[in-house]
Amino acid sequence: MQIPALREECKTELEQLLSLFDQRRATPNDEHILEVDETAYPEKYRPLVRLLHRAVSNEEIRDVMDVEDEILRDFENLERHIDRQGEIIEKQGKALGERNKTIEEQGKALEEQGKVLGEKDKTLEEQGRVLGEKDKVLEEQEKALGEKDKVLEEKNRAIEELRRQLQRLQAPK
Numbered sequence: 001m002q003i004p005a006l007r008e009e010c011k012t013e014l015e016q017l018l019s020l021f022d023q024r025r026a027t028p029n030d031e032h033i034l035e036v037d038e039t040a041y042p043e044k045y046r047p048l049v050r051l052l053h054r055a056v057s058n059e060e061i062r063d064v065m066d067v068e069d070e071i072l073r074d075f076e077n078l079e080r081h082i083d084r085q086g087e088i089i090e091k092q093g094k095a096l097g098e099r100n101k102t103i104e105e106q107g108k109a110l111e112e113q114g115k116v117l118g119e120k121d122k123t124l125e126e127q128g129r130v131l132g133e134k135d136k137v138l139e140e141q142e143k144a145l146g147e148k149d150k151v152l153e154e155k156n157r158a159i160e161e162l163r164r165q166l167q168r169l170q171a172p173k
Helices: 008-019 043-057 059-170
Strands: none
Touching: 008 043, 043 059
């Protein structure tokens, strides 16, 4: 109910009626009992005040109010528990979000490392191919050197043979 929105004549009357339930008048022993002076209210509210006094003096009604209070406390405790659980779930959700973000970043880093390793593999493969070609060239050069060595040996033998023949020819007869 929005009291400020009421017409002025209704507001005063309604405020008087609602003042019967002003919680500042609660007795120190029992919050269900309000100290209400029946004579402080217009005659038309006195039957309501008497009805409320009878309700408070009725033991069954007081027991019901006590049970209602207990149920309200249980609901409030449950609400607080649910709120705490909600906060915990929210924190865990944020933590999971951060972990997922970290995992995603690590996945990207691993993917990038995989690319780098792939490039290195290609480079190593190319270097291996180049080294293989160099090995072939070296083998060919060694083979050519081996053939030159054979040719030189044959020439040396031929020169040696020619020297012997020359010495025989120059030897006195």
